[in-house]
Amino acid sequence: MPIYLLAIETSCDETAAAVMCDGKLRSHALVSQMEHSRLGGIVPELASRQHLRAIIPVVDEALQQAGIEIHALNAIGFTAGPGLIGSLMVGSCFAKGLALSLQVPLIAVHHLQAHVHALFLADTAPAFPFLCLIVSGGHTQLVVVRDYLDMEVVGETRDDAAGEAFDKTARMLGLPYPGGPAMDQLARSGNPHAFAFPEANVPGYDFSFSGLKTAVRYFIQQEEKIDPDFVQKYRNDLCASIQASIVRHLVHKLEAAAEGLQLTRIAIAGGVAANSWLRQYVQQLAQSKGWQVFIPPLKYCTDNAAVIASVAYHKFLRSDFAPASIVPDARYRG
Ligand code: KG4
Numbered sequence: 001m002p003i004y005l006l007a008i009e010t011s012c013d014e015t016a017a018a019v020m021c022d023g024k025l026r027s028h029a030l031v032s033q034m035e036h037s038r039l040g041g042i043v044p045e046l047a048s049r050q051h052l053r054a055i056i057p058v059v060d061e062a063l064q065q066a067g068i069e070i071h072a073l074n075a076i077g078f079t080a081g082p083g084l085i086g087s088l089m090v091g092s093c094f095a096k097g098l099a100l101s102l103q104v105p106l107i108a109v110h111h112l113q114a115h116v117h118a119l120f121l122a123d124t125a126p127a128f129p130f131l132c133l134i135v136s137g138g139h140t141q142l143v144v145v146r147d148y149l150d151m152e153v154v155g156e157t158r159d160d161a162a163g164e165a166f167d168k169t170a171r172m173l174g175l176p177y178p179g180g181p182a183m184d185q186l187a188r189s190g191n192p193h194a195f196a197f198p199e200a201n202v203p204g205y206d207f208s209f210s211g212l213k214t215a216v217r218y219f220i221q222q223e224e225k226i227d228p229d230f231v232q233k234y235r236n237d238l239c240a241s242i243q244a245s246i247v248r249h250l251v252h253k254l255e256a257a258a259e260g261l262q263l264t265r266i267a268i269a270g271g272v273a274a275n276s277w278l279r280q281y282v283q284q285l286a287q288s289k290g291w292q293v294f295i296p297p298l299k300y301c302t303d304n305a306a307v308i309a310s311v312a313y314h315k316f317l318r319s320d321f322a323p324a325s326i327v328p329d330a331r332y333r334g
């Protein structure tokens with residue numbers, strides 16, 4: 001009997017559902033909330049309401065694409081955190097209700113473990129152990145991945161996440177939310193050496209991005225005193241220089257951890273792993289160091305339910321089920 005699993009992701013501003021059959025992805029559907037763009041950032045209450053609107057159509061679409069009826073499902077996985085609590089509540093209540101009514105196991109998934117699983121949905125997955133840089137809108141971590149569900153955090157940001165650094169500085173340049181993809185695009189025709197921003201000096205494998213944010217703000221304020229059109233005139237160079245700064249810090253720490261922990265299989269994951277400059281920089285460094293590098297397909301980098309399904313499947317194999325009383329947690333640790 002094949003095992004059909006439905007996974008649901010609602011941790012931030014994407015409502016997503018995916019179906020896996022015996023560990024193979026059969027479908028994944030997603031609605032990205034565009035309402036936040038004009039508001040300059042995610043409005044948590046609005047995100048929760050939008051999840052409520054989207055969740056049933058998205059789940060229906062995933063089931064339809066997979067060509068199965070809801071009664072064929074054998075397990076329900078959902079993101080239990082970390083994330084926005086109101087958003088997590090919508091997905092978890094839906095998952096719990098469905099699991100109870102179908103009388104099938106419920107599986108709680110850690111959102112960051114799921115980002116790592118984007119690597120297992122690629123044609124060539126890394127062998128264990130490997131070092132993974134997880135870079136998203138809410139998190140920046142260096143993780144040693146020993147098995148599908150065995151991951152150790154060896155470094156993390158002490159303030160802003162890398163995605164947040166992209167989004168907040170992009171906003172200073174007048175770009176819409178989320179700023180990361182727009183900055184990546186504009187940076188292609190900018191000069192990464194046009195402006196120099198200092199790199200944070202943080203011990204070990206930890207990161208810091210709040211200094212960069214402040215440096216960019218003061219720099220723009222100073223320049224605008226001389227030329228009020230400064231940002232407009234130099235937007236692409238600013239994008240390229242800020243992006244280069246963020247990526248440099250990420251890659252320096254990745255390199256330090258790989259050397260310190262003597263790991264030669266290196267991977268990146270999370271929304272910021274979609275960044276073309278980061279992808280290119282990591283590939284080049286890997287070549288010069290003789291590392292094997294693994295970069296997930298673009299569509300699995302940003303939030304989606306396919307990666308939630310992958311974690312849930314491995315938990316299903318271990319009968320690692322959640323009680324119906326489980327409550328999602330914005331700071332979920334798994
Ligand atoms: O993983 P994700 O979809 O959601 C979270 O779990 O946070 O990551 C979203 C983040 C946003 O900050 C967005 O600006 C950033 O990923 N991002 C990018 C790119 N695509 C998405 N940052 C830089 N370059 C990109 N191409």
Ligand code: ZN
Pocket residue numbers: 111115136137270271302303
């Ligand atoms: Zn995410």
